[in-house]
Amino acid sequence: MAGASHYIMDRPTFDQAPKILIVVSPYYKDIADNLVAGARAEIEACGGTHEVINVPGALEIPTAIGIAERMSNFDGYVALGCVVRGETTHYETVCNDSSRAIQLLGLQGLCIGNGILTVENRKQAEVRADVADQNKGGGAAAAALHLIAIARKWGRADKGVGFTKDILLAGGTNTV
Numbered sequence: 365m366a367g368a369s370h371y372i373m374d375r376p377t378f379d380q381a382p383k384i385l386i387v388v389s390p391y392y393k394d395i396a397d398n399l400v401a402g403a404r405a406e407i408e409a410c411g412g413t414h415e416v417i418n419v420p421g422a423l424e425i426p427t428a429i430g431i432a433e434r435m436s437n438f439d440g441y442v443a444l445g446c447v448v449r450g451e452t453t454h455y456e457t458v459c460n461d462s463s464r465a466i467q468l469l470g471l472q473g474l475c476i477g478n479g480i481l482t483v484e485n486r487k488q489a490e491v492r493a494d495v496a497d498q499n500k501g502g503g504a505a506a507a508a509l510h511l512i513a514i515a516r517k518w519g520r521a522d523k524g525v526g527f528t529k530d531i532l533l534a535g536g537t538n539t540v
Contacts, residue, residue: 375410375506376513382439384508387428389421389445392486398493398499399444399479402501404528407442410509414442422447422458422480426465433474439515440508444501446489447482455482475511479504 371431384407400416408412415438418429422445427440443466449455459482466478479500483489492498 370534373506373510374442375406376509378411378471378516380512382407382509382512383408383437384412384414384440384442384505385429385432385436385438386414386416386442386444386503386505387432388416389425389480390418391421391488392446392448395481395489395493396444397448398490398495399446399481399501399504402493402495402499402503403442403444403477403479403505405495406502406505407509415506421445422462425480426469429466429469429474429476433469436480440477440512442477442479442501442508444479444504446493447480448486448489449484469510473515475508475512475515477494477504477509479508 381431385399386403386407386531388396388400403416404416417428417432419425425443425445429443432438432441443462445462446457447455447458447462463478463482466476470476474516481489481492483492492500495502
C-alpha cells in the first residue's frame, strides 16, 4: 500500500544500560554492515552497550544466541542477516528454520529482535537494510530493547526454578 505509515513505539528507557549481543551472518557483507549500523545506532540511542559476533550463515544465528545465553550475561540479542531467494528450496529451509529457532528461543524467555531479511532479490535487501530507508537492523534492535524493558518490568530476582537458598534454609534441616 503506497503511502502507508507505520506506528513506531517510543524508545524504552532503562535505569541500568542493557547489554546486547548482535549476532550477524555477513554472507552479503554490505547488507549485513548496514543492518549492524542500524542496530548499533538504536542500542546506543537507549544508552545500551553491544558486542558483535559473526557466524557463517543464518542457520547458525540461533545456535550462537543459545550458546551466548548459556555462557554469558547479555540482556538481549539482535539476529541479523540476509537470505535471498535462489533457484532451490534451500531458501525456504533457511528462512523457516532460522525464524522458528529464534522464535523458540524467545518463547523460552530470551529477548531477541529478529532482523534476518528474507527477500526475493538483492534490491529488496538493500532497501530494507538501508539505515536511511527501512532500517530493519534498527527495528530488530528496537524489538529486543522493548522485550528487555518488559522482562525487567516483570522480572523478580527470586523467581527461580528448582530449589533456592531461601527454600532450603526455611526447611531448617538443610544448609547452604
